[in-house]
Amino acid sequence: MSGPVIVVHGGAGSIPDSRDQQKFDGMCAAIRAAHYAYETTSSITEACQAAVECMEDDEAFNAGRGSVLNLKGEIEMEALFMEGKDMNAGSVTGVKNIAHPIALARKVMENTPHVLLMGQSANDFAVKSGFEAVPDDYLMTSHAKIALDNFLKSGSQPITTEIGQGSVGTVGAIGMDVNGHMVSCTSTGGITGKMAGRVGDTPIPGAGGYCNNEVGTISTTGHGDSIMRYCLASKIMHHLENGNDPNIAAQKACESMSSRVGGSAGAIVISKDGKIGIGFSSPKMAWAFLENRIIHYGIKHGQHLTTDL
Numbered sequence: 001m002s003g004p005v006i007v008v009h010g011g012a013g014s015i016p017d018s019r020d021q022q023k024f025d026g027m028c029a030a031i032r033a034a035h036y037a038y039e040t041t042s043s044i045t046e047a048c049q050a051a052v053e054c055m056e057d058d059e060a061f062n063a064g065r066g067s068v069l070n071l072k073g074e075i076e077m078e079a080l081f082m083e084g085k086d087m088n089a090g091s092v093t094g095v096k097n098i099a100h101p102i103a104l105a106r107k108v109m110e111n112t113p114h115v116l117l118m119g120q121s122a123n124d125f126a127v128k129s130g131f132e133a134v135p136d137d138y139l140m141t142s143h144a145k146i147a148l149d150n151f152l153k154s155g156s157q158p159i160t161t162e163i164g165q166g167s168v169g170t171v172g173a174i175g176m177d178v179n180g181h182m183v184s185c186t187s188t189g190g191i192t193g194k195m196a197g198r199v200g201d202t203p204i205p206g207a208g209g210y211c212n213n214e215v216g217t218i219s220t221t222g223h224g225d226s227i228m229r230y231c232l233a234s235k236i237m238h239h240l241e242n243g244n245d246p247n248i249a250a251q252k253a254c255e256s257m258s259s260r261v262g263g264s265a266g267a268i269v270i271s272k273d274g275k276i277g278i279g280f281s282s283p284k285m286a287w288a289f290l291e292n293r294i295i296h297y298g299i300k301h302g303q304h305l306t307t308d309l
């Protein structure tokens, strides 16, 4: 392999066509950030973190700034960082007032004996780790407020549909370096109208993501309560272990999840031989990857666009 493999997603669900271009722009920026980080550090860990941080800063996505609101009108964010050489993992849930939950998940992975820290304790750990607090005003966008208002008026259950604007858009980045070392990163605000304290799939290894150099790396998105019940990332790993092509592994697992437990989902995958897989049972999933200095991207089933790095 001549270079690293880097794939990102910007969320699965029902996304109005008017939002497509923002997602494309944000994902292409994330791929460029990852490429720059890799060129300057030769680290796939830095590259994937840079991609996710770029999307956490972009209010077109439901992660970091732009995160959706729970029933109390608050932001509670979640993230998972995982490395494939020893399946080390770090994650956070229910964190508030930080710009980059993915960076905090990495600190949990590298600097604690644990996998998952929650709520105020995760925020206390952020302070100890030198993270600056950011105000609610920075994280909370008008899109997220409109989405909660529309959700409350509709009286429906929290799902991954853009009710109004801003509900979909969990972000993920997966990568493999030239030595076959793999990383998986996922970050989200969850789903609009979730109960306060609800934990979704994103921070759970085997659901929101997984990474094992001997098999592959995965980041998922979609209806988290369904993804957890189905252990979506773990199912995709099984399909890879059974020799399935990563595209088939991702598509098959998302469709089986939808027919078995309901909800819809999407996943990005890299297998240990560097092949990329993209699959979703939702109407749309924003995805992008880099190959030979060309960015490939799309959001609808069957769509495949390209642009220069």
Ligand SMILES: NC(=O)C[C@H](N)C(=O)O
Residues within 6 Å of the ligand: 011, 012, 013, 062, 160, 167, 168, 169, 170, 188, 189, 190, 191, 200, 201, 202, 220, 221, 222, 223, 224, 225
């Ligand atoms: N859009 C998403 O991917 C939402 C996320 N999986 C959750 O349910 O928390």
